[in-house]
Amino acid sequence: MVYTVDVYDKTWKVTSKFELNPEVFSDEKINTSLIHEYLLLQEANARNAIASTKTRGEVSGSGRKLYKQKGTGNARVGDRNSPIRRHGWVAFGPSSERVYEKAMTKKARKVALNGLITMKVKDGIVCWLDIDTMKPSTKDAIALLSKMWKNEKKVLLVLDKKEEWIVKSFRNIDGLKYLMVDYLNPRDLMNADAVVFLKPALEFVNQN
Secondary structure, three states, rough: OOOEEEEEEOOOOEEEEOOOOOOOHHHHHHHHHHHHHHHHHHHHOOEEEEOOOOOOOOOOOOOOOOOOOOOOOOOOOOOOOOOOOOOOOOOOOOOOOOOOOOOOOOOHHHHHHHHHHHHHHHOOOOOOOOOOOOOOHHHHHHHHHHHHHOOOOEEEEEOOOOOOHHHHHHOOOOEEEEEEEHOOHHHHHHHHOOOEEEHHHHHHOOOO
């Protein structure tokens, strides 16, 4: 099956349909396991190890035995830095040196993203915006988006490069996020109620 997306022009009208490459976007390419793995990778790589406790070598204090081993009637004891004592070192505690990063091949990431975009296309919430330039205007940008998507609150705008007129027009719209096509990621795609590609950006992801 060949999927298509609507092509909008600067007059906010659907001018044509754009056929997506079936070798890139198809039901056979949807791999939910890869999508899940890519999302976990993104979340893990953004995680910072902030929890940290002191080990035996990091706490300050004397290492002298508190009292002799025998003859006192008390239990055997070590120094005052013991992990069972207040202000002592922590046994098996978290360390800031822990690394949460995961790895995934470039090919697998591409397959996961293409599968996720295909799912969005099947839901009918992906379109192509064919405009080369427009006067920087947030009012016009809101009117354009309301014409394309009436009820969707969160819109993802995918650009091929950062254009000043695009940034000025769309940056102050609540619920809209724009990013470069090179930075497409599963979290932003999954959170979006609608995805709008500029022409060069969609042509880029449409390549095999």
